[in-house]
Amino acid sequence: MSKVKNRWLIALSGVGIHISIGSVYAWSNFTNPLMEKFNWSASEVQLTFSLAILFLGLSAAFLGHFVEKYGPRRSGLLAAIFFGAGVAGSGFAVQMGSLPLLYVFYGMLGGIGLGVGYIAPVSTLVKWFPDRRGLATGLAIMGFGFAAAISSPVMDSLIKSVGIANTFYILGISYFVVMLASSLYLEKPAEGWLPKGFQEKVDSGKTIIRKDLSQLTANQAVKTKRFYYLWLMLFINVTCGIAILSAAKPLAQESIGLSTAEAAALVGVLGLFNGFGRIGWASVSDYIGRTNTYTTFFALQTVLFFLLPNITTAIVFQIMLAIIYTCYGGGFASIPAYIGDLFGTKQLGAIHGYILTAWAAAGLAGPLFAAWVKDTTGSYAESLTFFAALFIVALVVTFLARLDIRRLEKKNASGQQLQAQNF
Numbered sequence: 001m002s003k004v005k006n007r008w009l010i011a012l013s014g015v016g017i018h019i020s021i022g023s024v025y026a027w028s029n030f031t032n033p034l035m036e037k038f039n040w041s042a043s044e045v046q047l048t049f050s051l052a053i054l055f056l057g058l059s060a061a062f063l064g065h066f067v068e069k070y071g072p073r074r075s076g077l078l079a080a081i082f083f084g085a086g087v088a089g090s091g092f093a094v095q096m097g098s099l100p101l102l103y104v105f106y107g108m109l110g111g112i113g114l115g116v117g118y119i120a121p122v123s124t125l126v127k128w129f130p131d132r133r134g135l136a137t138g139l140a141i142m143g144f145g146f147a148a149a150i151s152s153p154v155m156d157s158l159i160k161s162v163g164i165a166n167t168f169y170i171l172g173i174s175y176f177v178v179m180l181a182s183s184l185y186l187e188k189p190a191e192g193w194l195p196k197g198f199q200e201k202v203d204s205g206k207t208i209i210r211k212d213l214s215q216l217t218a219n220q221a222v223k224t225k226r227f228y229y230l231w232l233m234l235f236i237n238v239t240c241g242i243a244i245l246s247a248a249k250p251l252a253q254e255s256i257g258l259s260t261a262e263a264a265a266l267v268g269v270l271g272l273f274n275g276f277g278r279i280g281w282a283s284v285s286d287y288i289g290r291t292n293t294y295t296t297f298f299a300l301q302t303v304l305f306f307l308l309p310n311i312t313t314a315i316v317f318q319i320m321l322a323i324i325y326t327c328y329g330g331g332f333a334s335i336p337a338y339i340g341d342l343f344g345t346k347q348l349g350a351i352h353g354y355i356l357t358a359w360a361a362a363g364l365a366g367p368l369f370a371a372w373v374k375d376t377t378g379s380y381a382e383s384l385t386f387f388a389a390l391f392i393v394a395l396v397v398t399f400l401a402r403l404d405i406r407r408l409e410k411k412n413a414s415g416q417q418l419q420a421q422n423f
Contacts, residue, residue, distance in 0.1 A: 055111025057360020
């Protein structure tokens with residue numbers, strides 16, 4: 001009988017992968033150095049990041065079935081190869097002074113590594129933590145949220161000391177090694193495995209195990225209403241969240257009169273709330289339920305986005321932004337456990353991949369819309385009212401999802417009663 005792996009080390013392996021790929025959020029460290037070195041425009045350099053997020057969503061959708069078929073270890077290794085090669089190859093692109101090559105290496109190859117690496121550990125963690133799904137997936141995805149805070153000063157220091165190209169080489173090799181080591185420990189639990197003592201708690205009534213609403217394949221899931229409810233929830237949360245993230249610095253300068261340096265420091269501190277929100281809200285969702293968690297997200301943010309343009313008190317403004325950042329991060333971290341609740345764990349990775357196309361779409365829509373409103377009205381504040389209205393739509397979607405879930409629960413209950421009568 002083979003030894004059962006430590007599920008907390010499995011979770012740590014997931015964190016290792018997510019901390020590596022999450023460094024994509026520190027891309028802005030390369031923006032000015034690349035613009036100064038090659039005289040490229042801000043939009044040309046920024047397109048590299050946008051491509052990486054686009055390919056993250058596309059690869060997560062198309063390679064979700066690969067994750068299910070070949071398991072988390074091979075998927076993690078594939079992610080390590082693509083992301084490591086993408087980042088290291090960006091060094092070659094810089095040496096050649098080629099913007100198209102930078103798009104290919106960092107945007108496309110790196111983006112594919114991002115997508116596979118993002119979903120590879122998540123479906124496995126849900127299976128290792130049947131008792132605390134939200135906490136487990138929140139831990140890994142928290143790593144993605146904190147990655148920029150960890151890698152940003154390292155990138156800045158390396159660029160100044162060894163140059164842009166060598167920074168990419170060093171980072172590419174480092175990420176490959178961390179992701180390789182993390183992937184090698186990943187493994188699915190045996191069929192029917194439960195944590196030690198968990199079954200006894202269930203039998204004694206101390207713990208109630210919530211049954212998944214259904215056990216569907218990815219292709220079956222996309223034919224249900226609740227799949228599109230989840231897609232819309234994530235799309236709206238990310239669209240509005242990314243917009244506020246991209247505009248937080250100028251918004252703080254406009255609304256409460258912070259200096260450029262103060263606003264930049266505020267954005268850095270708020271990034272921590274993005275990370276803490278991932279583990280915090282995901283853990284809370286284990287107790288209050290996933291639908292209630294998303295209803296809370298959208299109710300809170302509807303109020304905050306309506307009020308934010310009129311707030312002039314610095315401390316109140318910063319607290320409100322901090323809450324918004326936690327909801328943004330929490331939306332990412334709670335979705336895998338929500339998928340498990342509604343569709344089961346049969347093909348969770350593939351379904352998660354399909355849902356993440358909402359992230360790719362939102363990554364393009366949010367910042368572009370916020371920038372357009374700024375250009376049209378001269379202020380970022382005007383866009384916040386529109387986003388508040390979007391959150392009302394999202395709030396309505398959570399109630400539609402709730403009705404759909406209750407209908408299916410009743411259907412499942414009647415099926416079980418019929419089965420018991422026949423037996």
